[in-house]
Amino acid sequence: MTETFLQNLINGALTGCIYALIALGLSLIFGVMNVVNFAHGDFVMLSMYLTFWIGVWAGMDAFITPLITFPALFLIGLLAYNALIDRTLRQKYVTQIAVTVGLMTFLRALAQLIWKAQPRALPYSLIQGSIQIGPYTILASRLVSAVVSVLAIAGVYLFLSRTWAGRAIRAASDDLDAASLLGIPYRQTYALAFGLGSALTAIAGGLLMTFQQVDPTMGVRFGLLSWCVLAMAGLGSIPGLLISGIIVGAAEAIGMSFWDPRARSLIVYLLFILVLWLRPRGLFGRK
Amino acid sequence: MSAPILQVSQLTKRFGNLVALNGVSLEIREGEIFSIIGPNGAGKTTLFFNIIGLQKPDAGRVLFKGTDITGKSPHKICHLGITCTFQVPRAFANMTVEETVRVGAYKRYQGREMSQKVDEVLRICELEEYRHQRCSDMGLAHLRRVELARALATEPVLLLLDESGAGLNPSELTGLMDILHRLNEEMHITLCIVEHVMQMVMSLAQRIVVLDHGEIIAEGSPQEISTHPRVIEAYLGKRVVC
Numbered sequence: 001m002t003e004t005f006l007q008n009l010i011n012g013a014l015t016g017c018i019y020a021l022i023a024l025g026l027s028l029i030f031g032v033m034n035v036v037n038f039a040h041g042d043f044v045m046l047s048m049y050l051t052f053w054i055g056v057w058a059g060m061d062a063f064i065t066p067l068i069t070f071p072a073l074f075l076i077g078l079l080a081y082n083a084l085i086d087r088t089l090r091q092k093y094v095t096q097i098a099v100t101v102g103l104m105t106f107l108r109a110l111a112q113l114i115w116k117a118q119p120r121a122l123p124y125s126l127i128q129g130s131i132q133i134g135p136y137t138i139l140a141s142r143l144v145s146a147v148v149s150v151l152a153i154a155g156v157y158l159f160l161s162r163t164w165a166g167r168a169i170r171a172a173s174d175d176l177d178a179a180s181l182l183g184i185p186y187r188q189t190y191a192l193a194f195g196l197g198s199a200l201t202a203i204a205g206g207l208l209m210t211f212q213q214v215d216p217t218m219g220v221r222f223g224l225l226s227w228c229v230l231a232m233a234g235l236g237s238i239p240g241l242l243i244s245g246i247i248v249g250a251a252e253a254i255g256m257s258f259w260d261p262r263a264r265s266l267i268v269y270l271l272f273i274l275v276l277w278l279r280p281r282g283l284f285g286r287k
Numbered sequence: 288m289s290a291p292i293l294q295v296s297q298l299t300k301r302f303g304n305l306v307a308l309n310g311v312s313l314e315i316r317e318g319e320i321f322s323i324i325g326p327n328g329a330g331k332t333t334l335f336f337n338i339i340g341l342q343k344p345d346a347g348r349v350l351f352k353g354t355d356i357t358g359k360s361p362h363k364i365c366h367l368g369i370t371c372t373f374q375v376p377r378a379f380a381n382m383t384v385e386e387t388v389r390v391g392a393y394k395r396y397q398g399r400e401m402s403q404k405v406d407e408v409l410r411i412c413e414l415e416e417y418r419h420q421r422c423s424d425m426g427l428a429h430l431r432r433v434e435l436a437r438a439l440a441t442e443p444v445l446l447l448l449d450e451s452g453a454g455l456n457p458s459e460l461t462g463l464m465d466i467l468h469r470l471n472e473e474m475h476i477t478l479c480i481v482e483h484v485m486q487m488v489m490s491l492a493q494r495i496v497v498l499d500h501g502e503i504i505a506e507g508s509p510q511e512i513s514t515h516p517r518v519i520e521a522y523l524g525k526r527v528v529c
Contacts, residue, residue: 164393167382171390174379177341180361181370183394183441236381 003135008253010136016249017146017153018204020242022222023229024153025200031235032173032193035085038100041223042107043198047073047205048214049115055122055209062125062209063144069202077198081191089190104219111216121213145207150242152203156196157238169193221265228272234285244283247271292317292445292477293338293369298347300330300337300501307333309501310347315445320471320478322492324485324512326521330501331481332374335447339371340364351445366394368444372451374481376430378422384433385409385418391440404440411474412436412466428459435466445477446470452484460484464491489513497521 026040050072051065060068084103088096131138160166171179172189180186208214225248233244248268255267275282293315300308307330315321323331336342338349340361349357356364364370379387385405392404409415412432417425422433431451438446448467452460464487470476482488488495488509495512497505499521505512512518 167386167390167393170382171379171387174381175377177361178373178377178379179390180341181339181365181441182391182437183362183365183370184390185360185362 004257005254007136008257009250010138011142012250012253013246014138014142014146014249015253016246017149017242018207018245019225019229019249020245021149021152021200021207022204023226023233023245024156024238024241025197025204026226027230027233027235027241028156028169028193028197028200030230032169033085033089033190035089035096036100037085037197038097038223039080039103039107039219040197040201040226041221042104042111042219043073043076043201044205044208044222045111045214045216045219046076046107047202048209048212048218049111049120050202051206051209052115052120052122052214062122062206063127063148064206065209066203066206069206070199073202074195074199077195078191080198081194085194086187086190104223108216108219115216117216119213119215122209125210127210139211141210145210148203148207152200153238153242156200160238165189165192224265225268228268228275230282231272232275232282234279234282237284240282240284289317289319291315292352293479294348294350295334295338296348296350298334298337298344298349300333300342300344307501308337308344308347311498311501311503312347313496313503313506315477315479316494318471318475318477319493320467320480320491322488322495323479323481323498324483324488324495325498329498329521331498332449333501334498335371335449335481339369339447365441365443368442369447370438370441370443371447372431372434372438372449374449374453376427376434378425378430378433378437380423381421383419383421384414384425384436387422387433388436388440391437394441408436408439411439411469413462427454428456428463431455431463432466439470439476443476445479448478448480448482450481450483452482452487455484460487463487467491 022044026037029035029037047069050069051062054060054065054068055062080103084099088099125141127141127144129140131140131143160170168179168184168189169192171182172184172186176186229241229244229248232247233240248271251267251271252264256264291314296312298308298311311334323334325331333342337344340359343358348355351367351369356367388405388408389401392401396404409418412435414432414436417429422430425433435451452463455463467478471478480491492509495507495509496503497512497518504517504521505515
């Protein structure tokens with residue numbers, strides 16, 4: 001009993017690191033420009049399919065594909081920002097929601113058209129096998145995924161706290177008017193945040209493809225999952241995002257094994273409602 | 288008399304039926320300390336926002352050193368050399384004082400030069416001991432100086448200050464006025480101050496315009512303004528003759 005619990009806790013926590021990485025992208029976009037990007041999960045789905053393509057055509061391992069998909073998703077993010085999001089910034093909230101929901105539907109339909117409805121997976125990954133610690137088995141692919149996710153999150157943290165562009169993003173997120181008076185151009189800053197937020201899904205997509213299959217409806221799951229993580233963490237705390245990701249991942253895994261695998265999403269949303277009810281600003285949030 | 292650095296002509300801004308600025312014209316000369324005063328709701332902050340690009344005027348023009356900057360975005364205007372501080376301090380809550388100033392300095396400096404600029408600005412604004420403190424933990428008087436410091440880090444030629452004396456106690460006010468004096472005399476920054484604190488305006492400003500209901504009702508030296516009948520009327524109401 002305890003062993004099963006701990007085994008699931010470990011598995012879930014490792015997957016949770018990837019959730020945190022996805023949520024970080026969402027948090028960048030929402031935190032900086034206050035845009036609720038409903039298409040974020042579909043960027044993850046798109047990244048997974050691109051990883052699949054590159055894996056099949058170029059024989060590249062899923063772990064390495066972010067080298068290509070990261071810049072690709074960054075460009076797609078820039079394009080989405082300039083073509084769609086920028087025009088909605090001064091519109092009503094409803095317009096923004098309609099646009100990102102539209103983008104979400106578009107991406108899903110596009111995936112169905114190109115890749116058909118059946119799930120796709122890559123045959124194998126370079127990182128094979130598992131590590132045995134006492135009675136617990138840790139899959140190497142999950143462990144490496146978690147490590148890479150944490151490293152990527154740390155990288156974003158350093159970028160935001162040490163570089164000019166990162167500080168500009170934080171300043172614009174705090175107070176756009178004040179930032180613009182200091183010479184920070186809003187449009188480039190927003191585009192950068194959106195591009196980076198989207199590009200982070202490329203890393204997550206590559207990691208997920210090492211142990212999971214992809215289908216066109218996956219976006220919704222990852223989109224809502226990352227909202228849960230973000231709501232739990234609150235805005236502005238990157239370590240908090242990581243902890244929340246781990247909590248969500250662990251809750252999901254434990255719930256699936258002790259209750260019912262079909263209850264997967266149910267547990268996550270129960271947690272989501274609980275957090276919104278008891279701590280609307282999240283566990284670590286600033287605003 | 289030195290050349291005008293900023294020329295505002297016939298600036299008009301409406302919000303629905305409310306005319307916030309009605310054909311306002313004024314000139315700020317290079318190197319001076321200029322002040323805009325007026326009762327609450329006179330349009331002072333609106334005037335600032337329309338000069339700096341946070342709002343776009345409905346009519347009229349703003350010229351900076353002869354170049355038309357009407358309706359340009361604030362970051363472009365900042366690059367040209369004008370920036371402003373807010374009436375209610377809007378420091379970046381999740382940054383330290385030093386980081387906040389750095390954001391401003393990045394525009395013109397890099398590497399070691401930037402660190403020097405940051406140090407210099409922190410020294411001028413007497414904020415050195417607070418450099419690692421988070422802005423969200425600071426009091427009003429210090430926040431105003433943080434705001435001043437980050438604006439200075441962009442190296443403005445013309446600095447607009449929106450009621451930076453409001454809510455300060457007498458000793459804090461004297462400290463702020465000393466800093467502003469030094470900015471003007473040693474760093475040759477032209478200052479335009481919007482102010483309610485008369486003590487500050489009268490001792491700092493060389494020229495004053497009075498704004499009321501979106502229109503300029505008087506212009507002159509502090510002495511002329513303090514005895515101007517329309518100014519007294521705007522502030523205190525009409526004298527009732529009985």
